[in-house]
Amino acid sequence: MTEVERLVMLYLFLVGCIVGSFYNVVGLRLPVGESIVKPRSQCPVCGHRLSAWELVPLLSYMCLRGRCRVCRAVISPLYPAVELGTGLLFALSFYVYRWTGDTLLLLVLVSLLAIIFVSDVRYMLIPDRVLLFFTALILLLRLCFLPSEPWWDAFLGAIAGFALLYIIAIVSRGGMGGGDVKLFGVLGLILGWQHTLLAFFLSCLSGALLGGAALVIGKVERRKPVPFGPFIVLGAITAYFFGESLVEWYMRRIG
Ligand SMILES: [Zn+2]
Structure with a gap:
């Protein structure tokens, strides 16, 4: 890895943290029909409007030790x-795929x-507007920077995921x-049909394992619906x- 590539990774980490902070806002406000640009975020308990420094990703949370500056609500x-997750995954994307269309x-x-995660955890809702926006963006990217796999794989993936x-x-x-259902259609466009099926299998597996574990330690009540979004993520x-590597490993096992 060159010096420049290390810098790009660091840069992408910082950009990821900043846009991640914006994705929080989008995921929280879009499903309830609020504007995603105005007004500035506020404490849900006391209504204190966050000042500029309180909006700095990660750092403000650490400086405030996870509490509102005014009312000390958690x-x-x-x-x-x-x-943090968005920052780390942005950096990791570049680390793995470097200067290719796959990174983009x-x-x-x-x-x-990230947006789906927030809105699904908060409202158990995946907004159509988010899915539509990203469908357009992904199709555009597919047209401009054709990644390695054939074009029909994306459409087959979308159909497979949705069906x-x-x-x-x-x-x-x-x-x-x-x-x-709709989210898996969009994911298929990015993942292609094989990885879409794999993503579905992994979502169910992690849902069963983590959901089961949460039940055992009494974190969630039985019969209470659990958002599936985080497991899809x-x-x-x-x-x-x-x-x-997972598909290869599986093929070797059955072959
Ligand atoms: Zn407060």
């Missing part, structure tokens, strides 16, 4: 987690997933939300970064 760790596509994927989740939604009678990211 700030949700969701915000710094999304900022991955930055878009991480952005989409699979649609069938499961019908069979499970509402166990899978409409937002999840986990599955899709893993499929993108490790998909190739």
Whole structure:
């Protein structure tokens, strides 16, 4: 790795933290019909409007030790987690794919997933406007910077993702939300059909493992619906970064 590439990684980490902070705002406000540019964020408990330095990603949370400066109410760790996660994944994207179209596509994927993560955890909702915006962006990227795989793989992925989740939604009678179905269609555009199926498998696996663990330690109540979005995020990211090696490993096992 060259000096310049190290600098780009650091730069992407910082950019990721900053846009991650914006994705928090988008994920929190868009589903309830609020503007994503104005007004500035405020403490949900006392209404204190955050000053410029209180909006600095990660650092402000650490300086304030996770509490509102005025009323000392606890700030949700969701915000710094999304900022840090976006920053780390932006840097990792470049580390793995360097100067290729895949890096760009991955930055878009991480952005989409960050927003979905926030709105799904908060409202159990995946906004259509976010999905539409990213569908347009992904198609544009696919046209401009053709990544390595053939173009039809993206469309096959979209159809596979949508159809699979649609069938499961019908069979499970509402166990899978409409937002999840549409999201998998969009993910298919990025992942291609093989990695879409893998992402779905990994989402279910992590959901079963982590959901089961949460039940055992009494973190969630049985019968209370759990958002599936965070597991989709986990599955899709893993499929993108490790998909190739996982599919290869599986093929060797069955072959
Ligand atoms: Zn407050």
